[in-house]
Amino acid sequence: MWLLLPVAAASGWWAAARSMGARDSHPNEANPVYFRGLNYLLNEEPDKAIDVFVEMLEVDSDTVETHLALGNLFRRRGEVERAIRIHQNLIARPALTTEQRGQALLELGQDYLRAGLYDRAENLFNELRQEGQHLPQALRNLLLIYQQEKDWKACLKTAEELERHTGEDLGVDRSHFYCELAQQAERDHQPEAASAYLHMALEQHRECVRANHLLAKMALAAGDTPEALRLLKDAIRRNPDYLPEVVDEIVVAYRELGKQEQLVEFLQEMAQDHPNQGAELHLVDLYHDQQGETAAIDYLTNYIARTPSLLGLIRLLELQCSQPEGRNDTVLQQVRTQLQRLIRDKAAYQCSKCGFEAKTLHWQCPSCHAWGTQRRRPLHES
Ligand SMILES: [Zn+2]
Missing domain, CATH: 1.25.40 (Serine Threonine Protein Phosphatase 5, Tetratricopeptide repeat)
Known part of the structure; x- marks a missing residue:
């Protein structure tokens, strides 16, 4: 200095x-x-x-x-x-x-x-905006401020203005602004407004998993399971990275519809096309229910041998522990507890833009403020 x-x-x-x-x-x-x-x-x-x-x-x-x-x-x-x-x-x-x-x-x-004096900063950047001076920087800073203030409508307006002046595409950001508006509407018990916002989100960015997921949750709550399943599968087809986020609900929907066979087919397809994203462990559960413990253990042992994963190991230990000869095996129980602790302490998500690590999924990265950049780490990295 x-x-x-x-x-x-x-x-x-x-x-x-x-x-x-x-x-x-x-x-x-x-x-x-x-x-x-x-x-x-x-x-x-x-x-x-x-x-x-x-x-x-x-x-x-x-x-x-x-x-x-x-x-x-x-x-x-x-x-x-x-x-x-x-x-x-x-x-x-x-x-x-x-x-x-x-x-x-x-x-x-x-x-x-x-x-941290956002009000004052906002006034100055708005003055520049009105005078048409340093527009891109002023708008970018205003966008940061409105996101901090959770003023999503102002975010949308500012993002559109920024796009007009710089030609950059903020479709992903805009879709998340609509998702935020939808979640606000949901909290205010306005399901119709929420649904409208989510469709707007998809119009901004067709691959928006978050909007599809929220629409599917609303459909499940309203008892429209087939529609929920269609939305979730559509989301995965468009953006397979988010399979771990929605696979649980897909399984619930298939089971509710009584479509066990189609569920197995779907999970097998996922395990093949997108390995290590959670489909395998659901398959273990299904094999367990349909063909018994031995079939489940066989499949799981095979899977772990190919792709070592903490979650897989835990599931294998669970199955082993429930076997009659393993019932009193305290060593196995201890290993299982240790593994569970390890996985609990592990940051499961990481920002693909800045590398920020988090235990839960943040749709907006707390570090670099990018939208939709956090991904579940592959399970074998854990
Ligand atoms: Zn980031």
Whole structure:
């Protein structure tokens, strides 16, 4: 930081000296204030140095860039209050050009964001939005703020505006905003509104597993099991990554419809096309019910040999423990408990964008704020 400061200051001095030189032929006369500031810097008195540089601004507005750079550096270092002071001071200058004022507003807005002063940040970014200055950055920051405030309608409006100006596709984000609105409507006991929002979500992003899953849950609750099953299978066909999230409900739906054979067929197909995503263990249960313990253990032993998995091991131990000769095998019981503890402590989800790990599924990554990037880790990694 303090290595960079003199450089920033020197560029400001150079700009100041240059403009003074343009006005008269004694550029050295511009120096005293600058050297006073530099002295403070060298004596590690940054607060006084800042005051001096801010003072310089009144002498010559060509130093605006220097102050912007300084404020930026302070914000990046986490010294938000200093950054705010510098940027507020800049904005108060009447001599700023429109462009310079816009830049200072943008920086101050980011300071406020860093400080958690969302209301103030929102006002500044909205001012830029209305003036059409730094639109992409202003809109991106507004989007962050509205997500923090869970104002999903404002998020939708802002995302659409951002797409118009940058040409980027925020379909995934928009579908999650509609899912959030749907869940709000559900909490307010407005199932029809919730359903409408979920269909809007699918219109934004046809592969939205979350919307399909929520629609399926509503169909199950309303007693329309065939529709629920259709929705869940559709979701998996479009996005197989999320099989572990919906496989339990698919099994429930098939069982409710009394379609055991089709269920076995479906799980076998899934185990083959998307191995290690939970289908195998459901198959073990089905073989257990239909063909007995030995068949279940055979299938499971085979599966574990191919793809070692903690969940598979636990299930095998459970089956072994229920065998008559294993009934009192305390070692097996202990191993089972240990394995269960291991899997409970393990972060099962990871963001495919930033690598953030979590124990439960977050539709929006708490770390990088991307939507729909968290995935269940393959079970054999556990
Ligand atoms: Zn992330």
